[in-house]
Amino acid sequence: MSAPATTPGGRRASRAGPWIVVVLAILYFLLPLVATFEFSLSMLRGVWSFEAYKSVFSDTRFRETFTFSVIAALVTIIVGSLLIVPTAYWVRLKFPKLRPLVEFITLLPLVIPPIVLVFGYLRLYNSSSFLPFTGSANGTYVLLIFGYVVLSMPYMYRAVDTGMAAIDIRTLTEAGESLGANRITVLFKVILPNVRAAVLSGAFLSFAIVIGEFVLASLLNQPAFGPYLALVGTHKAYEPSALAMIAFAVTWACMGLLQLAGRKRTARRVAAPLAVKPNQGSQA
Amino acid sequence: MAAAHEADLATDGARTGPVRGRAPRSFAWLGTAPFFLFAALFLILPTLTLIAGAFQTPAGDFTFQNIIGLFTPQIIAAYRISIEVSLASAGLGAFLGFFIAYAIVHGGLPGSLRPLIVTFSGVASNFAGIPLAFAFIATLGRIGLVTLFLKDTFDVNIYRYGFNLLSFWGLTITYLYFQIPLMILIITPALDGLKKEWREAASILGASTWQYWRHVGIPVLAPSILGCFLLLFANSFGAIATAYALTGSSLNIVPILLYAQIRGDVLYNPNLGYALAFGMIAITGCSNILYLWLRARAERWQR
Structure with a gap:
């Protein structure tokens, strides 16, 4: 009654189109996965086997580089959270006027391609500069982590800022202070537990980005998983498919955990962190 | 910023009273x-x-020579193919992503389909880089599953018809694997903003489906769609890992040229490398500024 144009018959007819679109989309998105999986199983002629996976897992370089990237991702998440959470809290509490500027800065890594960023690092922080990061092995590692923090900033900040929008940080802060807590205690004991789901969302997304990252690791000569993947791709036939399936599984795991973390509170807002950019006006 | 400080001082003092008021x-x-x-x-x-x-010579003097130096056939060709791949993958990605998003938002499909596809889009839009290249080699490479299937079943050898995964179209099809999901993720909120009441109002007033789209649907969605297109464009313009793993250095796109330049100064002029990077920033920067402007316009309808 409220929709005179969509008669029952018309509605049935209009549903065929959407179904065709969705089925074609599912085909396009599943085919490469099926093909990759099939390819990864066919290392031995004539039979399906997990030989390619065995070959991958028995490669010490795989274990070393994968471990390196997992640790780099975890360090990135810790450094990124320590940088972003207090900033988002402080800006919301004290300098609401600065929020658009902070937001703009955190979105810049989507504008500046990673290859340009690392090129800038190499020019600015070479061994003869005022901060010779690339002059030592440890310095280069720190530079890699900072680069990863920059790459994950758009996602981390959006997730955390959205999380803070959902709770009343001002009242929570005042409540904490009137009970005698200082700002640091309030931040870690009151605010952080309340935005934990948001931080986790940002963390899983950062993990997915960092684990297979190629350009920064490659140009900073780090023994990371991304450059290892590129190397395997140039001289192995079946292992790359097995690695692609492993990478896909890792991405799935991250996104699955992200969904779980996001479901708790700000389910719809954090569930699709990439969608936050067009969303932000309606949230502000 | 100074004003913010004063305001802050005032509220701080008011709130915490004399206990903390001692901080001048x-x-x-x-x-x-x-x-x-x-x-x-x-x-x-x-x-x-x-x-x-x-804008500097190696000695540090101001010059336009590096920017002028970009206009060599090799570098122009690199920018050209980069822009073409980005335009094609962003255009097709936006177009196809829009229809998929429309189907799951307004298509009257089972409600469980939408979270499924949105979740998968979250995964696929992050499944870029080198593993994606591997997946497409296994699918559409010379001995890929689809290539062999078409050859064995329909006797169609796509490589004999000029298809090559290590080419413009190969790269575009591969990029679509993360471009379409990204489009679905960012256009879905805009489609949610397309209220059912508008359609009902239009049809009560006697508008046809075409008139509804011509005067309501498209004008409301156009800034969002265009904005998403620009974001997708910048997204693929800066991407390198997939192309690098897929084509090595056989496809001369700007990020790959820049990568080679950083690695081994293939242009024999470090400052020309900076100009190359500047060109990339200029292009992604322009498309993002346009995107922000369009988004501000689009948001009027999303409140």
Whole structure:
């Protein structure tokens, strides 16, 4: 009654189109996965086997580089959270006027391609500069982590800022202070537990980005998983498919955990962190 | 910023009363210092130093010579193919992603389909880089599953018809694997903003489906769609890992040329490398500025 144009018959007819679109989309998105999986199983002629996976897992370089990237991702998440959470809290509490500027800065890594960023690092922080990061092995590692923090900033900040929008940080802060807590205690004991789901969302997304990252690791000569993947791709036939399936599984795991973390509170807002950019006006 | 400080001092004093009122000057700004310092050192300065380098001779004097130096056949060709791949993958990605998003939002499909597809889009839009290249080699490479299937079943050898995964179309099809999901993720909120009541109102007033789209649907969605297109464009313009793993250096796109330049100064002029990077920033920067402007327009309908 409220929709005179969509008669029952018309509605049935209009549903065929959407179904065709969705089925074609599912085909396009599943085919490469099926093909990759099939390819990864066919290392031995004539039979399906997990030989390619065995070959991958028995490669010490795989274990070393994968471990390196997992640790780099975890360090990135810790450094990124320590940088972003207090900033988002402080800006919301004290300098609401600065929020658009902070937001703009955190979105810049989507504008500046990673290859340009690392090129800038190499020019600015070479061994003869005022901060010779690339002059030592440890310095280069720190530079890699900072680069990863920059790459994950758009996602981390959006997730955390959205999380803070959902709770009343001002009242929570005042409540904490009137009970005698200082700002640091309030931040870690009151605010952080309340935005934990948001931080986790940002963390899983950062993990997915960092684990297979190629350009920064490659140009900073780090023994990371991304450059290892590129190397395997140039001289192995079946292992790359097995690695692609492993990478896909890792991405799935991250996104699955992200969904779980996001479901708790700000389910719809954090569930699709990439969608936050067009969303932000309606949230502000 | 000074005004913000004073306002802050006032509220701070009012709230905490005499206990904390003894602090004559607020050091509250220190709380944001780490962030701004970090952003300056690892985001702003590295970018500015490249932009400055693009307008300098190796000795440090100001010059336009590097920018002029970009206009060689090799570099123009690189920009051209990069822009073409980005336009094609962004255009097709936006077009196809829009229809998929429309189907799951307004298509009257089972409600469980939408979270499924949105979740998968979250995964697929992050499944870029080198593994994606591997997946497409296994699918559409010379001995890929689909290639062999078409050859064995329909006797169609796509490689004999001029298809090549290591080419413009090969790269575009591969990029679509993360472009379409990204489009679905960012256009879905805009489609949610397309209220059912508008359609009902239009049809009560006697509008046909075509008139509804011509006068309501498209004008409301156009800024969002165009904005998404620009974001997708910048997204593929800066991407390198997939193309690198897929084509090695056989497809001469700008990020790959820049990668080779950083690795081994293939242009034999470091400052030309900075100009190359400056060109990339200029292009992604322009498309993002347009995107922000369009988004501000689009948001009027999403409240």
